[in-house]
Amino acid sequence: MAAGDSVLIGLVEEALSMHVDSEWHEAKLYTPFFKDQAQLYEFADCLAVQTFLRMAQLPVQTKQRPNTEFISPTGEMPVLQIGSILIPGFSGIVDLVRKKEAGLSSHLTEVHKADMAAQIAVIDNILRRVEMYVVWIHDETYSRVTSTRFGSVYKWPLSRVLPALKRREMREKLGSIDWANKSLVEVMEAADKAFRCLSSHLGTQDYVMGSRVTEVDALLFGHLFAILTTRLPTMELSNALRKYPNLVEYCERVENEYFKK
């Protein structure tokens, strides 16, 4: 029975582990319009995926579409298309690449993998929520930036109606995890906590997990770069980040390495 099971598992694993070279054909990455449409956290996630694929040396063609949110099976962005398979979101894409044995973290021990997962959780559970809060809940940012960008791909009156509906949806979503009623001060404290944690973990290392890049580097770079380069009515978030020079320097280094060569 046990032997039979292991044979079966082996067969399934073999079927799943496609060889990247032969399977990675015409991969396309669907993203919103970076310049006029994408919100801070969406831009960060799209950039993180692009960085990750560059780090893994997997070629991808980026296609900016106004309705990427609807192209995505889950609403998560960006969306990777390989053949007829669609994979939404950073973690889904990382998982897929890992299954294809082309991941960036196979050299890590289990302890280090758990450590990396904790760093990813800080970005997912704190940093991204901070960004969502600033984008959708902070009134000035919503009225001066978010609503215009979200409505930019629609014609009037949808350009006015849809941002308001989305804001309501995001309020409910953030409300369900007790983030909607926080004050900006509380949120910035959370952001500072996240930056402090990430900064102290990075220390003077080249990358988050040591001397080799891993997926957490792609995710961290995406978010740091997005925060540093996006102009918002409140500069508190980028100012909070600038208090940690090793993070800013890290961001510049990754940019030079993967986007300026």
Add this chain to the structure above:
Amino acid sequence: MEEGGHGRQKHFHRADLLHGKCEDAPSIVEAVQFHGVRTTKGDALLQEVSELYKSSNVDELVKNCHLAAKHLQEVGLMENASALIDTAPSKNGYIVNFVVREPKSFTLGAKIGMSTQGDADMSMHAARHSFNGRGEVADASYTYTVKGDHSFNISMSKPLLGWQRYSGIASSLSRSFAYLPWNKANLEENSLVLAYNNNYWGRKILQQIRLNAIWRTLMATKESAFAVREHAGHTLKVSAEHEYSFDSRDRPILASRGIVVKMGQELAGAFGIGDAAFVRHQLDIQAAAPLFSKFFLAASFHAKRMESMGENELHLLDRVYLGGQSDLRGFMLNSIGTRVDNSCLGGGCAVAGAVHLYRPLFPADSLFAHAFIASGSVASVRARNIVRDLVESQRISVGAGITFVFKNILRLELNYVQALKKTSNDSFNRGFHFGAGINFM
């Protein structure tokens, strides 16, 4: 229609007693009286009957009284109306009495039902007829499904009154949900429609003008092909539609003689309003004629062309679809044309035709034996040469069965269908097919 007599005990007679015999008898209408009016406005009644005063002889008066009574019912001002013509004391003087029953001012209904997809729903319906005393109808319905979808429809219509005027304006505001099996996607629509219709040439030509503003949300499902998914999301269609139709058929749903021609255009996205930008041209012709011993022959032709006016390719929801039990029988609904992963992507142009042979069975005006041959094809939205595309992708199906027409409101068909020409990618099932609806090719 009845003609009045003298004296206290009045005896009214049917109009045909003197109809056609009194062309020389002059008449002066002294008064028109209504019996049974509670809410209908006086000015509306005046518009309806003022022409009666112009009747110069009794024959004309009888005819006009009949037309007026019929018109009162047909425009929805009255549920029942009959004219009684009485003599007045003066020489050649007549008094016209209309005995009327106004429509029920308020109707309310509720039902719990099950849709074909197995979802339970609950709906409520309320209507007010002639609510402002001028034939206006307000109608509201609301449906709630177990899945949590709310849909509603609020509509208002108003006849434009006047002597023998068949014209009206209408508006509706609605929200609806539907699953589109041919696209394997869900569609939510919020729409505002304004309509105007008018009749010409003894009601043989009907003109309709519509202004539509529709906010559409296409939502892909797990089964949707990527080519469908690419179109998912919100789009706004603002369009103006115009249609002329000529109708001389003896019955609306299954005619045994006569012809109907419909010609329509739709322009969407003019002046950059809305996302959808296209021009639609559509032509429908149906003709029927009796053959030997009770048999009759009917033929239909349908052509539709959508032209994208913007920089973008025609949206999935604006494309032309063909196939199904009401046109090319045997093919899955709207399944003909470019297909990807079992989803149909529609086309830019469609032409279809059908020839039917019917023989009445018993009862003669509702059950028919029926044989047909139907053909059609859809040209892709990217077709370079539309005619060649249409010729190369032609499908033909033949079949025989029975057709049942229920009181000119519903047609049911049960046919055994066989394809004479199809492509390997088509969704066609040989065998018995059932169809129900109003508009059949």
